[in-house]
Amino acid sequence: MKIAFVASEVVPFAKTGGLADVAGSLPKEIKEFGHDIKVFMPKYFSVDEKRFGLEYISWIGSIPIRVSGRSLDVHFHKGYLPNSRVEIYFIDYPRFFHRHTIYTNDIDEDERFILFSKAVIELIQKLKWKPDIVHLNDWQTGLIPLLIKDNYSWDKIFNKTATVFTIHNIGYQGSFPKETLYKAEINPRFFESPGQVEHEGKLNFLKAGISFTDIITTVSETYARELLLPEYSFGMHHVLNYRSEDFYGILNGIDYNIWNPETDKHIPHNYSIKDLSGKLENKKELLKHFGLAFNGNIPVIAVISRLAVQKGFDILLSSMEYLMSLNFQLVLLGSGEYEYESAFNALANKYSHKFGIYVGYNNDLSHLIEAGADMFLMPSHYEPCGLNQIYSLKYGTVPIVRKTGGLADTVKDWDEMSALGKDTGNGYSFTDYNGYALTNAVERSIRDFHNKPVWKKIQTNGMNEDFSWKRSAEKYINLYKKASRK
Numbered sequence: 042m043k044i045a046f047v048a049s050e051v052v053p054f055a056k057t058g059g060l061a062d063v064a065g066s067l068p069k070e071i072k073e074f075g076h077d078i079k080v081f082m083p084k085y086f087s088v089d090e091k092r093f094g095l096e097y098i099s100w101i102g103s104i105p106i107r108v109s110g111r112s113l114d115v116h117f118h119k120g121y122l123p124n125s126r127v128e129i130y131f132i133d134y135p136r137f138f139h140r141h142t143i144y145t146n147d148i149d150e151d152e153r154f155i156l157f158s159k160a161v162i163e164l165i166q167k168l169k170w171k172p173d174i175v176h177l178n179d180w181q182t183g184l185i186p187l188l189i190k191d192n193y194s195w196d197k198i199f200n201k202t203a204t205v206f207t208i209h210n211i212g213y214q215g216s217f218p219k220e221t222l223y224k225a226e227i228n229p230r231f232f233e234s235p236g237q238v239e240h241e242g243k244l245n246f247l248k249a250g251i252s253f254t255d256i257i258t259t260v261s262e263t264y265a266r267e268l269l270l271p272e273y274s275f276g277m278h279h280v281l282n283y284r285s286e287d288f289y290g291i292l293n294g295i296d297y298n299i300w301n302p303e304t305d306k307h308i309p310h311n312y313s314i315k316d317l318s319g320k321l322e323n324k325k326e327l328l329k330h331f332g333l334a335f336n337g338n339i340p341v342i343a344v345i346s347r348l349a350v351q352k353g354f355d356i357l358l359s360s361m362e363y364l365m366s367l368n369f370q371l372v373l374l375g376s377g378e379y380e381y382e383s384a385f386n387a388l389a390n391k392y393s394h395k396f397g398i399y400v401g402y403n404n405d406l407s408h409l410i411e412a413g414a415d416m417f418l419m420p421s422h423y424e425p426c427g428l429n430q431i432y433s434l435k436y437g438t439v440p441i442v443r444k445t446g447g448l449a450d451t452v453k454d455w456d457e458m459s460a461l462g463k464d465t466g467n468g469y470s471f472t473d474y475n476g477y478a479l480t481n482a483v484e485r486s487i488r489d490f491h492n493k494p495v496w497k498k499i500q501t502n503g504m505n506e507d508f509s510w511k512r513s514a515e516k517y518i519n520l521y522k523k524a525s526r527k
């Protein structure tokens with residue numbers, strides 16, 4: 042099959058979160074199965090041509106792309122996903138993509154991704170490459186199924202093309218005033234009832250994706266079920282229930298070439314399930330990095346996260362004073378909403394002997410934290426999949442999570458499994474969204490940390506789990522086939 046995989050962020054070229062990890066690894070796995078897959082993303086300021094050996098596609102030169110009635114000259118570059126033969130194409134329009142951040146609140150945010158969507162389609166036309174599947178990800182690519190089915194339906198190159206649309210996070214929908222319809226040249230009849238692209242009076246890119254794609258997926262089975270409920274859907278449960286026969290949950294895999302304590306190049310001491318002594322050395326390095334004292338009997342709990350409402354920081358903040366009275370050390374790496382950054386900064390000042398913080402984005406440090414910490418905390422309000430808890434399992438860093446979305450599908454609570462007579466737990470989880478449930482799970486983990494054989498068992502259970510991409514890639518390929526048959 043020929044598959045175009047379209048995403049607004051891809052590791053190692055640009056990343057704000059897990060979407061980039063997925064877009065940088067799933068296509069490689071699909072290629073392994075013998076399919077012809079090409080990736081498409083915007084060429085942001087951060088995409089360094091020299092470092093990644095990108096080539097300007099001179100035989101194409103520029104293609105005029107129409108946005109808001111103007112014709113904008115877009116250029117293209119080509120490279121490869123590292124350690125693979127997967128081609129990646131970059132849509133180059135500096136006026137839109139050379140900004141301080143990947144996503145913006147600028148008034149032309151709609152135009153940026155309209156341009157991206159149309160440019161991907163027109164590049165595919167220029168390449169004379171007839172895709173069986175166009176696989177879209179999140180709202181930034183949500184208009185593409187409709188554009189292919191309507192605006193570009195005249196082109197025979199797409200007459201056998203089916204689309205798959207993956208929702209990584211329903212909290213971000215790309216919602217713009219009605220005028221955006223005209224900027225994208227979308228037929229206004231799609232805006233009128235029954236509102237295939239309209240939500241609360243606005244043009245909604247995510248809803249357009251859900252309405253017009255052949256198959257919809259999201260990144261865990263539990264999240265797929267949750268999204269049918271008003272509590273989790275941010276208003277999209279009607280359209281998702283309407284399309285529920287074409288809606289699937291497939292758990293993300295992770296790239297064990299990047300996230301593996303045996304081979305990780307970002308950590309000072311590699312280690313394996315057979316010998317965890319390197320982990321203790323990493324813990325010493327980690328604490329040194331944060332200026333905290335090492336004591337083998339005190340567990341280190343870590344958080345690495347976008348500081349966003351989704352991630353459960355309100356219940357964490359509400360329990361911080363109590364948590365700080367317990368005997369553990371906390372390290373936090375994150376950036377995002379100002380109110381969280383400043384609240385955590387203030388607490389780290391107050392409890393500077395036991396709480397280390399780094400506000401910002403730091404890839405190297407995220408690996409050291411995974412390797413050096415004893416537990417990893419993710420109290421998410423909702424979590425479509427979550428990758429850090431899966432990295433943590435591999436690193437013998439025991440996850441403490443709220444039981445939602447992908448967290449529920451990957452973390453098995455030690456006490457819950459024990460109550461069933463099984464010693465297969467690999468972490469701790471709690472259901473109620475409040476500080477009490479959170480602190481209870483943290484206290485249970487600290488209790489077991491001091492019981493060395495039990496702790497070793499929990500760590501080993503996690504390290505033995507296999508969340509590699511192979512199984513999930515097979516599921517996507519089956520869905521591609523199903524979509525093609527439709």
Ligand code: ADP
Pocket residue numbers: 057058059060062345346347374375376401402403404407426427428429430
């Ligand atoms: P989300 O995509 O919702 O942010 P995920 O758990 O799927 O959540 O993925 C988050 C990814 O971003 C992980 O790879 C994590 O290590 C990384 N990450 C998040 N915040 C930071 C940060 N401040 N510094 C480095 N990496 C980060």
Ligand code: GLC
Pocket residue numbers: 058059060063209210260293424425426427428447
């Ligand atoms: C989103 C979700 C996260 C998921 C990631 C990759 O950003 O918030 O849970 O792991 O996408 O699918």
